Amino acid sequence: MKLITAIIKPHKVDEVKTALREVGITGITVSEVKGFGRQGGHTEHYRGAEYTVEFTPKAKLEIVVDTDQVTTVTDTIRRAANSDKIGDGKIWVTPVETVIRIRTGEQGTDAI
Amino acid sequence: MRRKVLVTIAGTTIATWVVAAPASAQDAMTADAVQVTLDNIWVLVAAILVIFMQAGFALVESGLTRSKNVANIMMKNLMDFSAGVLAFGAFGFAIAFGAGNNFSGTEGWFLNTSVFDEGYFGSLSLPTFFIFQVAFAATAATIVSGAMAERTKFKSYFVYSFVITALIYPLVVHWTWGGGWLSQLATPFSDFAGSTVVHSVGGWAALMGALILGPRIGKYRNGKPTAIPGHSIPFAIIGVFILFIGWFGFNPGSELAADAAVSSIALTTLIAGAAGGVAATFTVWLKSGYPDVAMAGNGVLAGLVGITAGCAAVSPWGAFIIGALAGIIVVASVLIIDRVGVDDPVGAISVHGVCGAFGTIMVGLLATDGGLFYGGGTDQLISQVIGVVAVFAFIVVTTGALFMLLKVTIGLRVPAEEEIEGLDVVEHGAPGYGFDVAATASL
Numbered sequence: 001m002k003l004i005t006a007i008i009k010p011h012k013v014d015e016v017k018t019a020l021r022e023v024g025i026t027g028i029t030v031s032e033v034k035g036f037g038r039q040g041g042h043t044e045h046y047r048g049a050e051y052t053v054e055f056t057p058k059a060k061l062e063i064v065v066d067t068d069q070v071t072t073v074t075d076t077i078r079r080a081a082n083s084d085k086i087g088d089g090k091i092w093v094t095p096v097e098t099v100i101r102i103r104t105g106e107q108g109t110d111a112i
Numbered sequence: 113m114r115r116k117v118l119v120t121i122a123g124t125t126i127a128t129w130v131v132a133a134p135a136s137a138q139d140a141m142t143a144d145a146v147q148v149t150l151d152n153i154w155v156l157v158a159a160i161l162v163i164f165m166q167a168g169f170a171l172v173e174s175g176l177t178r179s180k181n182v183a184n185i186m187m188k189n190l191m192d193f194s195a196g197v198l199a200f201g202a203f204g205f206a207i208a209f210g211a212g213n214n215f216s217g218t219e220g221w222f223l224n225t226s227v228f229d230e231g232y233f234g235s236l237s238l239p240t241f242f243i244f245q246v247a248f249a250a251t252a253a254t255i256v257s258g259a260m261a262e263r264t265k266f267k268s269y270f271v272y273s274f275v276i277t278a279l280i281y282p283l284v285v286h287w288t289w290g291g292g293w294l295s296q297l298a299t300p301f302s303d304f305a306g307s308t309v310v311h312s313v314g315g316w317a318a319l320m321g322a323l324i325l326g327p328r329i330g331k332y333r334n335g336k337p338t339a340i341p342g343h344s345i346p347f348a349i350i351g352v353f354i355l356f357i358g359w360f361g362f363n364p365g366s367e368l369a370a371d372a373a374v375s376s377i378a379l380t381t382l383i384a385g386a387a388g389g390v391a392a393t394f395t396v397w398l399k400s401g402y403p404d405v406a407m408a409g410n411g412v413l414a415g416l417v418g419i420t421a422g423c424a425a426v427s428p429w430g431a432f433i434i435g436a437l438a439g440i441i442v443v444a445s446v447l448i449i450d451r452v453g454v455d456d457p458v459g460a461i462s463v464h465g466v467c468g469a470f471g472t473i474m475v476g477l478l479a480t481d482g483g484l485f486y487g488g489g490t491d492q493l494i495s496q497v498i499g500v501v502a503v504f505a506f507i508v509v510t511t512g513a514l515f516m517l518l519k520v521t522i523g524l525r526v527p528a529e530e531e532i533e534g535l536d537v538v539e540h541g542a543p544g545y546g547f548d549v550a551a552t553a554s555l
Contacts, residue, residue, distance in 0.1 A: 046339035047407050047459070048400045048447050 001096040001109060002070050006061040007035070007089040008081040013059045019080035020063070023072050027112070029062040039087045058089060064099055066109050150370040151235040155244050158365025162247035165358030166193050166254060171351030172413075173258035176342035176406055176458045180534025181262045183544030188257040188266070192273035196250040199278035204249055205242060207282035209233075214293040217286050236368060244365060245285075248310050249277045251362075255314025258458035260321040262328050263531050266539045268518045272511075276317060280510050284309050284503055294499050299491040301499035302479070304377075305366035307421030307471040308503050315465020316507035318456065324515040325525055327455030329532060337450045340457065345405050352409040356385055359416045363423040373424060380423045381416065384435030388415020391439025399443065407443060410459045414442035417464055418471030422479060430478035437474075438467040469500045 008016060013030060020028060034055035041054040065073050074091050082088055101111040170189035174182045202222055210217030210227060220227035223242060233241040253276050257269065287294040287301075288309050294301040303309050331340060342348060364377040392411020396404045415435030419426075422434060445462035454461070476493030477484045484493050518524050525531075530538040537543055 044339075044341070045400050045402045045404065046341045047404055047410075048396050048443065049337060049339040049450065050400075051339040051341070 001099060001112070002065055002067055003094045003096045004061075004063045004065060004070065004073055004077070004091060005094070006063075006077050006081070006091040007033070007058050008061065008077070009083065009088060010057055010059045012081045012083070012088075013061075016061065016077055016080040019076045020073065023076050025063060025065070025069075025073060027063070031060045031062075033058050033060045037087070037090070056087065064096055064112055066112065147370070148235045151368070152237055152240045154370035154374070155236055155240050155365055155368055158361035159240070159244040159247050161358050161361025162244070162251065162365065163193075165247075165251060165355050165362065168351045168354030168356075168358055169251075169254045169258070171347045171354065172409065173261060173351075173458050175344040175347030175349075175351060176258070177261045178340065178534070179343040179545055180536060180543070182343065182536065183540050183542070184266065184535035185257065185261055186544065187540060188264075188269050188273075189254055191270055192253040192257060192277075193250045195270060195273045196253045196277035197246050199274045200246045200249040200282070201242065203278040204282035205245065207279065208245065208285035209241075209290045212286070214296065215286070216283055216292075217290055234368070241368075244368075248306060248362075249281055249285075252281045252306075252310045252314040252317075253277050255311065255460050255464045256318045256321050259318035259456040259460040260325055261457045262535065263325055263525055264321075265523055265526055266535075268522055268524050271518060271522070272321070272514060275514055276313075276511070280317075280507070280514075281310075281313055284313050284506065287502075288499070294495075294502065297495050297498065299482070299495045301495045302425065302475050302482075302492065303421045303472055303499065304424045305363045305420045307417060307419075307468040308500055311417045311420060311464040311468035312472070312500070312503055313507055315461050315463070315468055316504055317511040318460040319454065319465055320508060320511045321515055322454050322456050322461065324512070324519060325455075327453065328457070329528060331455045332453065337453075342406065342457070348406055348409055352412050355413060356416065359385065359420075363420060367424065377423045379428055380419055380426060380431035383428050383431040384415040384419030384423075384438070385412050386415070387432045387435030388412050388418065388439035388442070391415075391436040392443050393439075395440050395443040399447070407446070407459075410442050410446065410463055411439040413463045414438040414467040417467045418474070420468070421472040422475040425475055425479040425481065425483075427478075427480055430474075430480070433478065434471055434474050438470060441470055442467055469504065472496055472500050 010032070017028060034057055036055055039056065041052050041056060043050050044053055063073060070093055074093065077091055098107055099111040100107050166189060170186055173189065174185040177185055205223060206220035207217045210220035212218035223238065225238060228238045232238070253273050256272070260269065286292040288303055289295070328340065331337060359381055360378055363381045364374045367373050367377060389408055389412035392414065393403050393408045396402070396407040415438050418434045418438030419431050422430065426434065442459065442462050445466045446459045449456055449461055456462070473493070473496050475483065476496035479488065479492060480486050482488035482492040484490055515524060526535060526539070534543070
């Protein structure tokens with residue numbers, strides 16, 4: 001099993017969710033986060049003065065999947081979250097030792 | 113006092129009957145008595161509109177500052193009004209309107225009805241006139257809270273509120289509207305509704321407060337000003353609208369009578385506010401590349417402050433000129449004040465101090481009766497400059513002394529850790545927005 005973590009633009013969350021549903025993903029965790037990448041924040045204007053927004057608001061998706069679904073999921077996220085512009089975000093994949101469903105106690109892929 | 117109010121209310125009911133016509137009721141009430149009732153009701157309604165401006169100030173100031181200080185700003189607005197009513201009722205009103213000398217009133221403490229007897233305020237009753245005037249006193253006081261936002265100790269602000277409404281503001285009122293020395297110049301100083309008496313008093317006190325406090329942590333990096341955006345533009349702009357509406361009590365109410373002048377004063381007020389908003393929008397747009405929303409709001413207020421002195425003296429075209437110039441001046445003034453190191457989070461010094469002084473001087477140029485541009489010579493202009501300079505000097509000295517005294521006694525500024533964490537929790541015990549909202553806002 002793998003944990004897929006994706007940092008995407010907040011307004012892309014809906015599109016990504018719909019696309020993942022279509023490929024059979026049944027659960028996603030979304031958080032509002034802030035950060036910077038190569039984009040390095042941006043400049044805004046307020047009352048005639050400039051200021052730098054160092055941390056840009058982003059959405060973080062966390063999805064645990066069976067190992068054979070990883071490529072489908074990462075491809076789907078890439079396709080749905082892509083706007084061809086700077087700041088579209090990143091996806092990374094980490095191994096997961098086990099998953100337990102709290103209600104039933106099921107373990108491993110059964111609990112996904 | 114309550115009986116008088118009840119009598120007044122009963123009077124209006126009768127007035128309505130008179131309009132509705134039965135001949136017998138007409139015999140019971142003379143035209144003069146109807147006029148007295150109308151005057152009192154109109155000025156009371158105007159007073160309530162001016163009190164509503166407190167809500168506008170609360171929203172503008174909280175909108176243009178950060179969410180971690182929202183409860184503190186709201187509390188300051190609530191308390192400068194509440195403390196102001198008590199302070200002005202006990203002492204300020206007597207200093208402003210009691211008989212005395214050219215500098216100060218010396219009698220009529222605690223709304224003494226044997227001093228302020230029937231007819232003292234013309235057709236207006238003591239309750240009507242007091243409620244109207246106390247609303248003005250609270251306006252002058254509350255202007256300061258925005259400029260000193262996000263770093264002032266609450267108890268120091270409370271003391272300031274009491275002193276300015278009990279003592280400092282009333283003296284300036286006495287000089288101008290209470291028969292004091294500015295009203296006795298050969299050509300009397302003219303400030304119809306208080307560009308100088310109310311707004312500049314608040315604005316210059318704001319200047320001294322912000323100056324003595326020093327800037328907020330993080331406002332200047334390597335000596336260069338950075339913007340610290342406010343947490344709610346919707347708050348700020350709703351506040352501007354409420355102030356705009358309240359101004360129709362502030363200026364037309366200052367006629368102190370229900371007569372034909374009221375609507376033309378409302379018109380000059382309306383035009384100047386609109387012109388200020390448009391002029392400030394284009395000025396900041398040209399300067400920074402964006403039609404900045406908060407600055408446009410400052411522009412509307414600048415136009416309104418500017419016309420307050422001359423709203424009954426200038427033509428609609430004069431109002432347009434005053435409003436538009438105030439809108440341009442406020443943008444320049446905000447940027448300059450920022451650059452010289454005085455941190456005024458909401459632009460109160462520029463809107464109220466600078467544009468109040470500007471609008472007052474413009475009366476000397478644009479008053480249709482006595483203005484320089486209308487062939488009235490320089491007499492009025494000179495009186496206007498004398499008034500503006502005298503009030504500036506008086507407020508800078510008195511509020512400067514007050515804030516310095518507070519600084520060395522109970523302290524004016526919160527500790528750095530408190531400022532960073534936000535004043536809401538440390539000064540008032542709980543955040544203005546619940547913990548669930550506040551948690552994400554602190555980043």
